[in-house]
Amino acid sequence: MGGTTEGGTTADAGGTATSGDEVLMRTGGRYVEPGGEFTRDQRYIATRITADARDGWPVEPGRYRLAVSRACPWANRLIIVRRLLGLEDAISMAVAGPTHDKRSWTFDLDPGGRDPVLGVERLAEAYFARFPGYERGITVPAIVDVPTGQVVTNDFGPMSLDLSTQWTAYHREGAPDLYPERLRDEIDEVSAALFRDVNNGVYRCGFAGDQAAYEKAYHRLFDRLDWLGERLAGQRYLVGDTITEADIRLFTTLVRFDPVYHGHFKCNRSKLAEMPVLWAYARDLFQTPGFGDTIDFDHIKRHYYEVHRDINPTGVVPLGPDLANWLTPHGREALGGRPFGDGTPPPPPPPAERVDPAHTPLP
Incomplete structure (x- = not known):
């Protein structure tokens, strides 16, 4: 593991970077820089929380707080993994509101606009507590050390894998193995392709600075979605016969596809609901405990349409699409597989x- 399974690099402090769902607004609140491809700077706070405390941060129940927004696909991964593994009592969760400004995510959903455990109004306060003058994006997901109020890590790739491999002593009875050792190479390979062409690919479409960059990203995205459809036509899950980390990483993009990416990011060759295999696969996961019950479509739509004002200047949030079809039968049980x-x-x-x-x- 170590933070490179999605093609990124890691760093501890300094520099200027963008990460997670919060692209640092470089100038004048813009997300799109005219004239080329969107590039996600993948330098994160690389500290690991491990059973052997090799980075100085030991696995310890009750010590850490996971800061998320339900709007963010990268944070949504951590919410799902934490829930499937039953780590709610071991790692508490702070939920930021769906929108933010240039300064930070805010805890405006909590009484008084302040997280009741960390006692802060903005997630930035946890970043500055560890790195005064921190210059990079204040991103979710992030894990914060409650006693010191300091951010420990925002490196979302290894964060979810560490919940599976380092926190095993605190998994619930019956917790699934989301990162089985015998399948890790294949999971990493599939996850890298997902990140490059799908998870980050929708952003490469939406934040493209010119026509050529957009068309390149568009074709990469839909070529990969076609590949995924072919892969999933004969098997219920991406790797092996159970849900793994790879499925979680694909799901959090698919569930946002029709409400946001199809229109807002111009990923409009097809809606998810018009891609039969992927649509059935997404509904199968949505209806699985631990997936659909983490999704807040209102937060998702408000975030993208209200925050990305250079793409959607009015901030108007669309009323559609109709969401009731997420609960329709998917028929994927016929492929076998054992979800957990x-x-x-x-x-x-x-x-x-x-x-x-x-x-x-x-x-």
Whole structure:
């Protein structure tokens, strides 16, 4: 592992970078720089929380707080993994609102606009507590050390893998193996292709600075989606016969495709609902405990359409699409597979972490 499974590099401090779902607004609040391809700078705070504490941060239940926004696909991965593994009691979760300004994500959903555990209004405060004058994007997901109020890491690639491999002593009984050792090479290979062409590919379309860059990203995206459709036509999951980290990484992009990426990012060759295999696959996962019950479509749409004002100057949020079809039968059970392997589904989320049913058709 180590933060490079998605083609990125890591760093501890300094420099200027963009990461996660929050592209640092370089000038005048713009996300799109005219004249070329969108490039995601993948330098993150590379600190690891491990069982042997080799970076100075030991696995310790109750010590850390996972900061997320339900709008962000990268943070959504961590929400799903934490939920499937049953780590809610070991790692608490701070949920930022769906929008942010140039300064930071804010905890405006909490009473008084302040996270009740960290005691901060903005996630930036945790970054500055560790790195005064921090110059890079204040991104989610991030893990914060509660006693010191310092950010530990925002390196979202290895963060989710570490929850699977380093926090095993605190997994729930029946937790699935999302990163089985015998399949790790294949999971890493598939995940790298997903990141390059799909997870980051939709952003390369949406933030392209000229026609040529957009068309290149567009073709890479849909070529890869076609490849995924072919792969999944005869097997229920991406790698092996159970849900793995690769499925989680694809799902968080697919679930945002029709509400956001198809229109807002001009990924409009086909809607997800017009790609039969991927649409059935996405519905299968959405209806699986731990997936659909983490999704807040209202937060997702508000984030992209309200924050990216150089793409959507009015900030108007579309009312569609109709979301009820996420609960229609998918028929993927016919392909076999065991969603949780030898494990069991997670129980319902804690009451404080349940998504507003007015925002999402819950399975």
